[in-house]
Amino acid sequence: MKAKPIKPKIGQESVWDYPRPPKLEPVNKHIQIYFGGELIADTKAAYRVLETSHPPVYYIPLKDIKTEYLKPSSQHSFCEWKGKGNYYHLQVGDKKELDAAWYYPKPSKAFAAIKDYPAFYAHQMDKCLVDGEEVTPQPGNFYGGWITKDIVGPFKGVDGSWGW
Incomplete structure (x- = not known):
């Protein structure tokens, strides 16, 4: 079954208009991440990766993350x-999530900015x-995209999407 893209309204983006291969772009949106009751990341200097059928994935500079909570x-x-990815566990107090974040220590040339x-x-x-809007995780828990009201799908990860 082929996905039928949702037509974006004014101010929205369709993931079906995103390129393949994916595109990397800087964003000045305010990105915040909370875990274990702590604000662990807070930036206006993220990058996002845009790929056909996927909501954006946001990559955050280490200087804007409380790195004491990251465990290799x-x-x-x-x-x-992008190349070989490595992972971090995340732990704040007694709350721990395994493989909660990933990064590229030696990304391909096109993605060098997110090293x-x-x-x-x-x-x-x-x-x-x-920008103050709580995101919805990309369906399926396999991909790391963040869905906001300005992004429309359908999104890779929903039931039946493996054949797209």
Whole structure:
């Protein structure tokens, strides 16, 4: 089954208009992440990756993250566009999430700007905000996209989307 894109309204973006291969762009939106009752990330200097059928993934500079809560993981993954990814566990007090964030220590040339910038799975956080709006995690818990009211799908990760 082929996905039928939702037509965006004024001020919205369709993930079906995003490119493949994906595009990296800086954003000055206010990104905040809460976990374990703490504001663990707060930036206006993030990057977002835009890829066909996926809501944006936000990558945050380490200088804007409370890095004392990041714990190295032995988990690795590979993205055909960005390269080998490494992971962090996240722990604040007794609250811990395994493999809650990922980053690229040696990204491909096209994604060099996000070297060592973590991205966080919204479904593992207390809440993630983009310009004060709480995000909805991308369906399926496999991908790390963040859905806001200005992004329309359907999104990769919903039931039946593996064949898209």
